[in-house]
Amino acid sequence: MTDVVSYRPDPADLAYTFGGREPVRRVRPGTILELYTEDCFGGRVRTVDDLPSRVCEFPYLNPVTGPFFVEGAEPGDTLAVHFVSITPARDWAVSSTFPHFGALTGTHTTATLHPPLDELVWRYDVDVSAGTVRYQARRGDFSVDLPLDPMHGTAGVAPGAFESRMTIVPDVHGGNMDTPELRAGVTAYFGVNVPGALFALGDGHCRQGDGEVCGTGVEAAMHTVVILDLVKGAGTPTPRLETDAALMSVGSARPLEDAYRMSQHDLVTWSAGLLGLDQLDAYQLISQAGQAPVGNVCDPNYTMLARVDKRYLGPALAYEGVHGRLRATAAGYLAAR
Template structure:
């Protein structure tokens, strides 16, 4: 997307916020079926990007039903472009995962939910980069898992994007090998301001969303997040062109994104942890450390959702989830780990 989209063309009024029943599942339309509302076309300047969830003044104000057409910078703040560029030398400290936003959602109050319908998430550049940094990764020594032995060297891989074939290509550091990765773009970060006035780094996931690094934050899905502060203060970024499960080296194939979302406000319904839905599946993102705690958070939420959707008892819902759930590891490199638990909706019995 060119960086000259022009001024905002937000309409005077948007789609009315919806009210749900606390504790009950609220079915949502798919992004393509979202009703027409005002449109905000806005691309932030570099100076308008933010590097925390919470603590930043809103850059734009929107109403429920607004379609946001925008762009996000890569996780390296646009500073790493070639295999010769090392993040430790090119990036200012604290400039990981720059965010587009925050967007102040008119009428959003604590206890409400924002539903972010992802309409478009597509690579905005013909290249992307990945990297390894000493002290960061799932199978190397870190500040929390200290190990003897020398650190592996900081290394960057540049990927060239073939938009026609929808692959990203790179070579080994010595040039002797090459590989292609199919494009599967998603947003690594999508979140709202945390509760209690907290300000969290954009490398951290949590109940507010944040750096979940979840491949399901992609076009065609809807992400539901609880509102913790007036206006919600929604922001997103950290585009991933593709990523393996676990993100074990600490970086995906990272790149700038063209993004289009529709933001809906659901009144008087809280969403304690991030929920993701599409026509076929319901999913929860659990955050925690150790890894089993992240899984427990997501599994507990899923049991509660199945109970609410079907009318089953806690114990029956627990049994049901234990037989039908899938639980891929999203990432185990951030300060908190994330696990996804998902279930095929058509498996869930109807309420009787």
């Protein structure tokens, strides 16, 4: 029988690092987790007058729910995380600009003499039944409904070697990758670095454009259901994603071209192994059939993805077909609700 664990953290239980935290629960592989996650502001930004610089305190930003200790997970294994559903927990969400954060402003590493951007907050009306979020200009009368496309910006496991990383930093353990590809129906794969893997999740977005250009998505608290499973003895050098239609590799680094190279390198070598191809043959295939979705271009590391449709990979089966098995488990769970 499948274990189902419901967990809603109190504010004091939220984590702000991957690694360096005791687990909040121990679960068996195959467990379904019903989770509540807070938005990147910890729920403190509720109106357009709640400027993050006034109501939030660094480094208490981008909280995650967890971590969860997965029984039997050991370094060298892969944690498979299937996203069953992601549903906004409130009928509103927020976004913002920051004086020194985002892709189109001077930052501490790209110092300019130009004045910083204004700090503004946008509040979005969220209509789950209609499947929309409403954008309203702050300095004008324009508004438009955008499609609701819930995702999680931050997910991952503890790094190795006793390391603790802030949740805003994406790297090979996962973290703040901010890719719209991390939506319901996706299975994410993370290499296990410590016993128990220590999985955590947060930073829900009602939607986000590629790149998260201003530095924030449509930030929202979420009710999210995931299934955790293990692939024993399978290494995963950088996070990977699988959908019914595609395989994706994630690279996070600075500069952006190194994040691009990381993601492309992993997809080429992964495809070569799955198909039994010479590395240069796989390189040629991905060069002609691949895509490169952008994750974030604002965080301490940038994130790029490399994507290839499964129809170009023939009968190749990733991770012994775990995605298909978890999809079936998810369908049973949803049917029984």
